[in-house]
Amino acid sequence: MLLRDARPDEAGELTEPALRSKAHWGYDAAFVPSCREELTVRPSEVGERRTAPAEREGRALGFATVDGRPPDGAVGMMFVDPSALGQGIGRALFAPALATARAAGFHRPTIEADPNAEPFHRAMGAVRIAGTPSGSIPGRVLPPMAVTL
Template sequence: MKVRPARRSEAGALTELALASKGHWGYDDAFLASCRDELTMYPADIECRRTTVAEEDGRVLGFTTLDGAPPEGALGMMFVAPDALGRGIGRLLFEHTVAEARRLGFVRLTIDADPNAEPFYLAMGAVRIGATLSGSIPGRELPLLEYDVTSR
């Protein structure tokens, strides 16, 4: 498994990976269509969102983005391919992103988590600080989490 910066040419594939990962939780096609804009990665996003991928044998199995500017930012996106869940890829990407955030001078990251992903982030050491409105589904609230980058 290799962690590396994403390439601009991978934006479309990362979008599809994000939608497939979101779909793993049983969301229907209408829900996923509503999320498409919010989950779309554009080539211009790759560098400015500090996009990182986990790759094995030439296949991207997951990705994450580190958004914002120090001292406070966000774990903007983090998705793992459904057939690669449970292999430690999420942990690998999370730990890599936190280390990069620390190196860049971040002290705090927020995470607008899918409710199904909240237990993972809590296990990583994030704490729930509230809720935030979904950017895709009117009236839907998402867990708002915080991770103290300086804690580890």
């Protein structure tokens, strides 16, 4: 598996695994399309968001972004394609994302986790810090988390 910086021309290739990852959790048919806007990786944002894919044989298995300006920052997006779940891709993405955050000057990056991903983030050392309204579903609350570096 190769971890590297993403190129702007790969943005669309990263959006699709993000959507498949979201769909993996059994949300209803209307939910995933409602997430498309917020899960779209835009070519103009790839560098600014410090986007890093994990790939095998030229295929993106997942990716993470580190967003913001010090001292406030976030692991903004982190998705693993469902076909690669259970293969250590999430762990392989998480540690370098934190290293990128540390190098950028962040002290406690936040994570707006999907409720289904909260156990993974807890296992990586993140703690829940509150509840944030979902941008996709009115009334739904996401578990914002943070990691102290």
